[in-house]
Every structure is written in C-alpha cells, then in structure tokens.
Amino acid sequence: MTAHLSRRSLLGLVGAGAGALLLGGCGDDGSDSNSGSQTIDWWHIQNTEPMLPVWAAMAKEYETAKGNLTVEIQPLENEAFKAKLTTATQAGSPPDLFQSWGGGVLRQQVDAGLVKDITDDVQPWVGNLLPVSLEPFTVDGRIYGIPFDVGMVGFWYNRDLFAKAGIEAPPKSWAELLGTVTRIKAAGIVPIALGGKEKWPAHFYWAYLAMRIGGLDALRRAAEDKNFDTPDFVAAGQRLKELVDLSPFQKGFLGADYSSPDGQAAIMGNGGAAMELMGQWAPSVQASASTGKKGLGDRLAFFQFPAVEGGKGTVSEVFGGGNGFAIGRNAPASTVDFLRVLLEVENQRKAAATGAVLPTNRAAADAIEDPNSKVVAATLASATGFQLYLDQAYPPAVGQQVNDSVAELIAGSKSPEQIVKDITAVAKSQ
Known part of the structure; x- marks a missing residue:
C-alpha cells in the first residue's frame, strides 16, 4: 500500500482523523465466554464525512438486529491505518474486518495465513457484484476480500478548453492524443496537469500504455516471470517519452503534488489545464482543491485511455482499483454475515448516494447521481478486463520501483530501456 491510497480510497475525501472508538478486549474468536455475545473489530479509513456516519449507522442496525453482537469500529486516517495494521499483522493478530485494496499486499497476507478464505461463504450473494471488482481480491482462484467500491483511471477534460483549441471530440488513439496535445498547446493552454512530485499519478501513463501495447497478459506474465525487460514494456516507455x-x-510539474492548492487537482479544478489522467475520485478532489471549492461542474467530462496502434490490448480493458474489506483469520463467523449486509443493495445505494462510492453491487448503480460517475460505472460494467494499479498489484517493493522508474523517465534521467531493467532487478530480488 502506498502513500497515495488516502486519495484513491475516498475519492479524495479522506481527511485528518476523526475520533476513533478504541477496541475493546476480546478473545481470538471475538466472543465473550460469559455472555455468549460476539464482538467484531472493524477497522476502516472512512474517518470523515460522508462515509463515517454511514458505516456507523449500518453497524448499529446490525447490532440491533442481532442482539448479542457488538461491532467495535476503529476509523483511522489512511497512513495511521496502514501503520497500525502492519503492527497487528506482524504480531499475527489482524482485526476481524479491515480495509483492503487487494493485490500484492493481500497476497502477502494470504501467504502468511492472516486472512480467511471466504470463497464458499460468499457464494450465495457474490454473484450480485461486478466481476471486475472482485479480481484484486482473488488470489489463486480463491476470494479473500470483498470490494464495496470500484473505479477506474481515465482522462478527465475541460470541455471549454477543448473547444477553445478547436477540438470537437476526445482522441481515440495514441496518435490522436499526441495531436490533441499539440493543438491545445498551440492555443496557449496547458494540455495536461500532472503532480510529478508524488510519482504515482505518472505511473498511470506507463501502466496504461503497457496494457494497450501488450494486453493484460503482458502484465500478468511480468508478475509471474519477474521480468519487465521485454519489448512491450520498453515500447510503453517509448510511447510515454513521445x-x-x-x-x-504545467510549469514546475516535477515539484507539484496531487491535492494541494497548487497541485494537479487544483490546476484542473481552476481551469488551468485541459486534461488530467486520474481515477474516479478526480471530480471531487478537483472541487475541494479549487479556489471556489466547486471545480468545473458540467464543464468536466471523461474519456477512456486511447488505443495504441498495433497494440494487443483494447480500450475495453480498464485500469483502476477499489476499496474492500478482508476478514482476519480469528474473526467470528458473524463477520462474513456482517460483510454480506454491508454489500446488500440498499446499503450500497446509501453509500453511492454520498457521492464517495461507486458501488460494486450492480443493482445499486441507480443511486449514482453524478453524470461522469455514471459514465465511469457504465464503462466498468462493460469492461472485458481489469488491471489493478501496478503499485498495488505487484509486491510493494516492485510497485514502488515502478513509480520511481516512471518518474525518472518523465524527468529525463532514465531511458525506456533503463527503467525496465531497474524494475526487473527489484522484482527478481523479491
């Protein structure tokens, strides 16, 4: 898990910590031997509005329905959560229910025997969820977590600035994208906002290009073979260098972060650039970071990362991630049932209505109100393939090297050929 997850996980709405409910002591199975009651220890990072009270209300309703069960909630700021979870897992005592993004970290937890295989338990209802949303939480064909939110990365663009540059439609190919950038720049407009300092936003470009050029199989083979020094990944770097x-x-992009008042999101929200490549949380972060706290409103639109001529991937394959929950190895049996309730259509509708969640329960999509979020949800629903963010899909050290290497490529200090060798070296060391 990397430092930018706080922005991904709540569409940019995770803030400084709310007061946490301290965990009460309980046995390994979450039960009280004297009363027969059970306690579910639940850690999540929805520690501010709008989701903090929504989760709390759902827990209270579940407690009321069960009578002899208590849900002890610990809402934590993202970085505090990661630190606390690391301590707990290193001690072999993960919480009963805890935030997860799947991918490489979840695989490590599976290999260490820290989380439950819930494949059989969720079969009666898991079919209600978007298939692509489950991929990051599936390890070797078995399910170890359930996503409550899913999204994807794509280009967010300013309709007015496109029109000012004489561009009538978004580009559909890489060559068209390069042409669009050239025309926008000729019109005296910054084509793309980028927070280069944080590195993770830049890795989206290289990852998507690798997907479009090599297809999803290329990324999966790289993980299996621990080898990124292949023609497809080199070509991804070459296209990015174009x-x-x-x-x-924008000027000074290498020193810019993502969500500060002069960062990537604010530049977009204030109309200072025509495009940014970002996840589904982009509109809300643009609004919160912009001067008037309103963002672009209906001037903002979305298009998918374009195809690359001659590539083996297709535009129906998407790149992104989601938020979910895993179940600790000592969790009481009722934890899976509580997770089922959280994913029921009415509860998913409540989450979606906040604007902070794109629901994974397909029947809850009707609660999405924002037009751009509806486009993202529809794109995900029709996706033919899904790739988790590379800095989450791969082991943490490899993901960090991907971010570092792409940043070096964009800064001009490393070549496309050099960065794949660096990433491969780290992968083989794991």
Whole structure:
C-alpha cells in the first residue's frame, strides 16, 4: 500500500482523523465466554464525512438486529491505518474486518495465513457484484476480500478548453492524443496537469500504455516471470517519452503534488489545464482543491485511455482499483454475515448516494447521481478486463520501483530501456 491510497480510497475525501472508538478486549474468536455475545473489530479509513456516519449507522442496525453482537469500529486516517495494521499483522493478530485494496499486499497476507478464505461463504450473494471488482481480491482462484467500491483511471477534460483549441471530440488513439496535445498547446493552454512530485499519478501513463501495447497478459506474465525487460514494456516507455517530448505538463510539474492548492487537482479544478489522467475520485478532489471549492461542474467530462496502434490490448480493458474489506483469520463467523449486509443493495445505494462510492453491487448503480460517475460505472460494467494499479498489484517493493522508474523517465534521467531493467532487478530480488 502506498502513500497515495488516502486519495484513491475516498475519492479524495479522506481527511485528518476523526475520533476513533478504541477496541475493546476480546478473545481470538471475538466472543465473550460469559455472555455468549460476539464482538467484531472493524477497522476502516472512512474517518470523515460522508462515509463515517454511514458505516456507523449500518453497524448499529446490525447490532440491533442481532442482539448479542457488538461491532467495535476503529476509523483511522489512511497512513495511521496502514501503520497500525502492519503492527497487528506482524504480531499475527489482524482485526476481524479491515480495509483492503487487494493485490500484492493481500497476497502477502494470504501467504502468511492472516486472512480467511471466504470463497464458499460468499457464494450465495457474490454473484450480485461486478466481476471486475472482485479480481484484486482473488488470489489463486480463491476470494479473500470483498470490494464495496470500484473505479477506474481515465482522462478527465475541460470541455471549454477543448473547444477553445478547436477540438470537437476526445482522441481515440495514441496518435490522436499526441495531436490533441499539440493543438491545445498551440492555443496557449496547458494540455495536461500532472503532480510529478508524488510519482504515482505518472505511473498511470506507463501502466496504461503497457496494457494497450501488450494486453493484460503482458502484465500478468511480468508478475509471474519477474521480468519487465521485454519489448512491450520498453515500447510503453517509448510511447510515454513521445508525450513527454511535447512538454505537455504545467510549469514546475516535477515539484507539484496531487491535492494541494497548487497541485494537479487544483490546476484542473481552476481551469488551468485541459486534461488530467486520474481515477474516479478526480471530480471531487478537483472541487475541494479549487479556489471556489466547486471545480468545473458540467464543464468536466471523461474519456477512456486511447488505443495504441498495433497494440494487443483494447480500450475495453480498464485500469483502476477499489476499496474492500478482508476478514482476519480469528474473526467470528458473524463477520462474513456482517460483510454480506454491508454489500446488500440498499446499503450500497446509501453509500453511492454520498457521492464517495461507486458501488460494486450492480443493482445499486441507480443511486449514482453524478453524470461522469455514471459514465465511469457504465464503462466498468462493460469492461472485458481489469488491471489493478501496478503499485498495488505487484509486491510493494516492485510497485514502488515502478513509480520511481516512471518518474525518472518523465524527468529525463532514465531511458525506456533503463527503467525496465531497474524494475526487473527489484522484482527478481523479491
């Protein structure tokens, strides 16, 4: 898990910590031997509005329905959560129900025997969820977590600035994207906002290009073979360098972060750039970071990462991630049932209505109100393949090297050929 997860996980709405409910002592199975009651220890990072009270209300309703059960909630700020969870898992005592993003970290927890295989338990209802949303939480064909939110990365663009540059429709190919950048720049407009300092936003470009050029199989083979030094990954870097050579980013982008008042999201929200490549949380972060706290409103639109000519991937394959929950190895049996309730359609509708969640229960999609969020949800529903963020899909050290190497490529200090060798070296060391 990397430092930017706080922005991904709540569409940019996770803030400084709310008061946490301290965990009460309980046995390994979460039961009280004297009363027969059970306690579910639940850790999550929805520690501010709008989801903090929503989760609390759902827990209270479940307690009332069960009578002899208590849900002890610990809402934590993202970085505090990661630190506390690391301590708990290293001690072999994970909480009963805890936030997870799947991918490489979940696999490590599975290999260490820290989480429950819930495949059989969830079969009666898991079919209600978007299939792509389950992929990051599936390890070797078995399910170890359930996603409550799912999204994807794509280009968010300013309709007015596109029109000012004489561009009538979003680009559908990489060549068209490069042409669009050139035309926007010629009109005196910054084509793309990028928070280069934080590194993770830049890795989206290289990852998507690798997907479009090599297809999803190329990324999966790289994970299995621990080898990124292949023609497809080199080509991804070469295509990215084509974009970088056009100088498409705002002045000082290498020192810019994502969500500060002068960062990537604020530049977009204030109309200072025509595009950004970002996840489904982009509109809310743009609004919160912009001067008027309103963002672009109906001037903002979305298009998918374009195809690359001659590539083996397709635009129906998407790149993104989601938020979910895993179940600790000593959790009481009622924890799976509580998770089922959280994913019921009415509860997913309540979450979606906040604007902070794109629901994974397909029947809850009707509660999505924002037009752009509806586009993202529809795109996900029709996706033919899904790739988790590379800095989560791979082991943490490999994911960090991907971020570092792409940043070096964009800064001009490393070549496309050099970065794949660096990433491969770290992968083989794991």
